[in-house]
Amino acid sequence: xxxxxxxxxxxxxxxxxxxxxxxxxxxxxxxxxxxxxxxxxxxxxxxxxxxxxxxxxxxxxxxxxxxxxxxxxxxxxxxxxxxxxxxxxxxxxxxxxxxxxxxxxxxxxxxxxxxxxxxxxxxxxxxxxxxxxxxxxxxxxxxxxxxxxxxxxxxxxxxxxxxxxxxxxxxxxxxxxxxxxxxxxxxxxxxxxxxxxxxxxxxxxxxxxxxxxxxxxxxxxxxxxxxxxxxxxxxxxxxxxxxxxxxxxxxxxxxxxxxxxxxxxxxxxxxxxxxxxxxxxxxxxxxxxxxxxxxxxxxxxxxxxxxxxxxxxxxxxxxxxxxxxxxxxxxxxxxxxxxxxxxxxxxxxxxxxxxxxxxxxxxxxxxxxxxxxxxxxxxxxxxxxxxxx
Numbered sequence: 001x002x003x004x005x006x007x008x009x010x011x012x013x014x015x016x017x018x019x020x021x022x023x024x025x026x027x028x029x030x031x032x033x034x035x036x037x038x039x040x041x042x043x044x045x046x047x048x049x050x051x052x053x054x055x056x057x058x059x060x061x062x063x064x065x066x067x068x069x070x071x072x073x074x075x076x077x078x079x080x081x082x083x084x085x086x087x088x089x090x091x092x093x094x095x096x097x098x099x100x101x102x103x104x105x106x107x108x109x110x111x112x113x114x115x116x117x118x119x120x121x122x123x124x125x126x127x128x129x130x131x132x133x134x135x136x137x138x139x140x141x142x143x144x145x146x147x148x149x150x151x152x153x154x155x156x157x158x159x160x161x162x163x164x165x166x167x168x169x170x171x172x173x174x175x176x177x178x179x180x181x182x183x184x185x186x187x188x189x190x191x192x193x194x195x196x197x198x199x200x201x202x203x204x205x206x207x208x209x210x211x212x213x214x215x216x217x218x219x220x221x222x223x224x225x226x227x228x229x230x231x232x233x234x235x236x237x238x239x240x241x242x243x244x245x246x247x248x249x250x251x252x253x254x255x256x257x258x259x260x261x262x263x264x265x266x267x268x269x270x271x272x273x274x275x276x277x278x279x280x281x282x283x284x285x286x287x288x289x290x291x292x293x294x295x296x297x298x299x300x301x302x303x304x305x306x307x308x309x310x311x312x313x314x315x316x317x318x319x320x321x322x323x324x325x326x327x328x329x330x331x332x333x334x335x336x337x338x339x340x341x342x343x344x345x346x347x348x349x350x351x352x353x354x355x356x357x358x359x360x361x362x363x364x365x366x367x368x369x370x371x372x373x374x375x376x377x378x379x380x381x382x383x384x385x386x387x388x389x
Contacts, residue, residue: 113165118169174322305383
């Protein structure tokens with residue numbers, strides 16, 4: 001039999017996360033590759049999920065999501081950003097942000113339409129665009145004054161007659177950058193000038209550091225009506241395995257996304273939904289403490305990476321630190337991360353796999369700091385061996 005996988009999906013084989021996690025298991029290395037915490041979320045939230053299961057909430061919830069969660073999401077958007085969404089028609093619960101992004105792209109992009117993405121990009125974006133038969137147009141984020149930023153002229157030049165949407169991830173995975181108001185204003189102006197839809201992945205909205213503010217693109221004039229705003233409970237409440245996300249958008253866009261979503265997963269887990277609704281209303285102090293804790297973990301890991309000889313860029317958000325491996329005498333991130341478990345007993349992720357043009361990121365490697373302090377300290381001790389080579 002010939003290759004059964006459709007041609008446009010053949011570039012998406014085993015993900016780098018699966019490869020590096022398997023490498024960690026095989027070698028016993030510390031896994032600072034995949035971005036998930038090694039501690040649980042707020043206990044009261046977990047208790048409510050268990051109580052929901054014990055109380056019989058184990059059948060299909062409504063397709064748009066449990067009313068409690070949709071209402072809690074709407075309240076959260078209004079309280080934190082001044083954005084008013086009707087929980088009945090403008091909020092849709094999804095199986096995490098990954099499904100939300102995929103369903104949105106599938107719903108809104110015809111074959112041949114172009115989607116602007118900032119590279120390096122989270123790997124599911126490219127797959128979602130390919131599934132839709134659309135075309136991705138990358139705009140590079142490059143280090144400028146210690147943070148990753150885009151060139152507004154390059155962004156403008158990427159727009160063509162078939163451009164349909166722009167996918168904006170801020171706080172940004174994998175670079176840890178948080179777009180400034182000026183950068184967001186440039187994106188907003190471009191969307192309005194060219195009648196583009198903005199798809200905003202804001203899963204790290206509460207995980208910013210050093211007083212840096214997360215500003216939703218939908219808050220800019222003229223943007224609410226053309227923005228599909230995506231978030232989730234996974235990163236906010238350290239429950240990545242719950243896969244509970246949501247879309248906020250005007251009715252026509254929400255209806256379009258739900259029309260596709262209903263044939264992907266139909267609905268999402270009811271017990272998690274009621275627990276997340278509780279957490280959005282009552283556990284944001286816990287999230288504030290998490291943010292302070294993660295800021296300290298970031299600094300802890302950065303210190304260890306710097307001592308080991310990496311060039312280190314300071315992230316303003318997310319779980320991740322980007323490093324330059326050239327000071328250590330390496331030039332290729334894929335080769336380096338495959339050797340790293342043997343060299344130092346640590347696993348990381350090569351950033352170049354998140355680029356269409358990997359030469360831009362060949363010398364960058366991403367480390368996750370959403371781990372217990374003792375794990376970070378042990379990883380730093382092991383990485384110190386690199387500087388003694």
